[in-house]
Amino acid sequence: MKSNPNQRIGAIAGKILVFSVLTFFFLIAAFPLLWLFISSLKTNLELQVSPFTLPKVLQWINYENALKMANLPSLFLHSIYVAFGAVLLNLLVTSMAGFVLAREQFRGRELIYTLLTAGVLVPIISFMVPYFTLITRLKLYDKLIALIIVYGSINIPVSIFLVTAFMRSIPKEMEEAAVIDGCSFLQRYTKIVLPLAQTGLVTAGTFCFIYAWNEFIMALLLTSSSASRTLQLGIRFFTSQFVTDYTSMYAAIMISIIPSIALYTMLHNRIISGLTAGAVKG
Amino acid sequence: MRRGGSTFSGRHRLGIGIFLAPVLILYGAFFLYPLCFISITSLMEWTGISKAQFVGLENYKKLFSDSTFTMGIRNNFIWAFASGFIQIPLATLVALILARKPPLWKFLRTLYFLPNVISAVALAMLWKAIYNPTYGLLNGLLALVGMGGHNWLGDTATALTAVIAQSVLYIGYFMIIILAAISNIPDSLYEAAEIDGASVLQQTFRITLPMITGTLVTSITLAMAYGMRHFEATFLMTGGGPAYATTTMGIQLYNKMDAFRYGEASAIGAILILLGTVLIVLIRSLLSKNDPMAEAAQ
Numbered sequence: 001m002k003s004n005p006n007q008r009i010g011a012i013a014g015k016i017l018v019f020s021v022l023t024f025f026f027l028i029a030a031f032p033l034l035w036l037f038i039s040s041l042k043t044n045l046e047l048q049v050s051p052f053t054l055p056k057v058l059q060w061i062n063y064e065n066a067l068k069m070a071n072l073p074s075l076f077l078h079s080i081y082v083a084f085g086a087v088l089l090n091l092l093v094t095s096m097a098g099f100v101l102a103r104e105q106f107r108g109r110e111l112i113y114t115l116l117t118a119g120v121l122v123p124i125i126s127f128m129v130p131y132f133t134l135i136t137r138l139k140l141y142d143k144l145i146a147l148i149i150v151y152g153s154i155n156i157p158v159s160i161f162l163v164t165a166f167m168r169s170i171p172k173e174m175e176e177a178a179v180i181d182g183c184s185f186l187q188r189y190t191k192i193v194l195p196l197a198q199t200g201l202v203t204a205g206t207f208c209f210i211y212a213w214n215e216f217i218m219a220l221l222l223t224s225s226s227a228s229r230t231l232q233l234g235i236r237f238f239t240s241q242f243v244t245d246y247t248s249m250y251a252a253i254m255i256s257i258i259p260s261i262a263l264y265t266m267l268h269n270r271i272i273s274g275l276t277a278g279a280v281k282g
Numbered sequence: 283m284r285r286g287g288s289t290f291s292g293r294h295r296l297g298i299g300i301f302l303a304p305v306l307i308l309y310g311a312f313f314l315y316p317l318c319f320i321s322i323t324s325l326m327e328w329t330g331i332s333k334a335q336f337v338g339l340e341n342y343k344k345l346f347s348d349s350t351f352t353m354g355i356r357n358n359f360i361w362a363f364a365s366g367f368i369q370i371p372l373a374t375l376v377a378l379i380l381a382r383k384p385p386l387w388k389f390l391r392t393l394y395f396l397p398n399v400i401s402a403v404a405l406a407m408l409w410k411a412i413y414n415p416t417y418g419l420l421n422g423l424l425a426l427v428g429m430g431g432h433n434w435l436g437d438t439a440t441a442l443t444a445v446i447a448q449s450v451l452y453i454g455y456f457m458i459i460i461l462a463a464i465s466n467i468p469d470s471l472y473e474a475a476e477i478d479g480a481s482v483l484q485q486t487f488r489i490t491l492p493m494i495t496g497t498l499v500t501s502i503t504l505a506m507a508y509g510m511r512h513f514e515a516t517f518l519m520t521g522g523g524p525a526y527a528t529t530t531m532g533i534q535l536y537n538k539m540d541a542f543r544y545g546e547a548s549a550i551g552a553i554l555i556l557l558g559t560v561l562i563v564l565i566r567s568l569l570s571k572n573d574p575m576a577e578a579a580q
Contacts, residue, residue, distance in 0.1 A: 051417055225522035
């Protein structure tokens with residue numbers, strides 16, 4: 001059956017529309033990052049004269065400058081320490097609670113679960129004053145451990161949701177068999193549920209890591225000295241040193257986003273399935 | 283042992299308590315305590331050092347008669363509506379396209395989400411560079427067609443639009459959620475429509491969109507809630523300026539805190555939470571009214 005000309009024009013127009021939409025958002029997502037990367041390898045003169053051309057000689061020295069001037073290596077280590085610390089703390093406490101919430105029957109279970117997950121609805125920025133006074137009273141002001149505790153706690157609602165959902169999906173039979181074999185409460189957690197829940201834990205941990213790595217405002221609020229400065233703060237502060245040296249500044253930004261991009265490249269399927277785990281339930 | 287299946291019920295009171303304690307302590311310290319804290323201190327005049335004094339609703343009155351604060355509320359509402367009614371339709375459009383699995387759809391899905399894993403600091407500096415009046419990308423592109431030379435973030439007429447645009451155009455997060463909802467629709471519905479000769483557009487409007495109404499309502503609600511609490515990108519790109527054109531409630535909160543006016547800062551925190559909650563409840567009940575699909579999806 002031949003389609004009439006109108007339909008064919010419609011189909012072509014549809015294809016053009018689809019192609020333009022996909023290309024537009026491709027450019028929005030990719031082009032600025034690509035431009036940043038290319039600009040970070042140019043001289044400042046090249047950047048100003050021709051912002052869209054490729055550099056004649058790759059200026060890797062911009063990266064050297066960035067590393068030296070902004071003291072990036074130590075900022076980088078601080079952020080690694082904070083992000084891993086927050087993930088560890090977060091997964092330890094949420095896997096314990098998730099185990100109990102998913103596998104035990106007790107009064108108030110639904111209430112506790114609802115209370116914990118409802119935390120995602122709260123705008124964390126409204127807690128700036130209480131977080132500041134609490135951390136100061138605990139004598140943790142300007143210490144990286146404060147950021148570990150705060151980031152690990154802020155991610156409790158998301159992690160409880162992901163970890164509990166995953167632990168619920170593990171079949172009960174294995175645990176029942178283990179109980180008959182004399183497995184204790186603690187052993188059920190360490191030997192059976194925890195190993196089987198690995199996928200869920202990695203997903204929750206990835207979300208927590210990305211949050212902790214990228215977080216800016218609480219770090220600004222709760223630390224002050226360079227001994228406890230994270231990468232995001234450092235990048236922000238040291239830009240004032242680069243006022244004229246834009247290309248080195250771009251190199252510093254590139255260095256700060258490489259870990260996020262690397263993690264995302266490795267784990268994007270996990271991240272996407274973690275996001276949709278929430279969507280299906282609505 | 284009681285009934286089969288609930289082998290372990292009620293036998294580990296102590297274990298349950300110990301396993302829940304760490305989460306409850308941290309949640310109490312960083313969610314429940316702050317909630318009580320801001321409710322109480324928002325009724326006090328307090329600089330952090332001096333003794334706090336009970337002043338009733340004085341802080342709230344002061345805030346609502348301060349035109350820069352009401353400007354912040356207005357801007358947050360603009361953020362909320364732009365997120366709910368520009369970002370979500372765009373995300374839906376892209377999700378509808380990717381759901382038909384065009385070439386490279388998996389790659390595009392991954393790429394569109396990429397900006398969501400990059401820090402607000404890096405993105406803010408990137409977009410400041412894009413909007414830069416002398417060497418920026420946007421003016422560079424406009425110069426190719428003979429325009430340009432505009433100070434996007436420095437002009438009160440364009441600053442708010444410029445900051446909102448860069449955020450709203452990152453559709454990845456909601457696109458993925460909506461795409462997942464579309465892929466949950468059973469294929470048999472489309473097969474039947476195909477046999478009946480329904481066009482792609484008809485299938486979209488008669489099958490896909492009605493089937494994902496619940497997810498769309500959730501997405502709009504979430505996007506608006508995020509808009510109501512928007513803070514970071516503006517703080518990093520303009521600091522609320524020029525002349526308060528881009529200020530938000532979060533920025534006002536930060537500034538009050540910086541000026542040691544903790545009572546007023548807490549009052550802003552309380553307003554943020556209240557407005558956010560009211561908005562979520564309102565949008566949900568408005569959008570899902572008389573809509574059996576949405577009710578079923580909840």
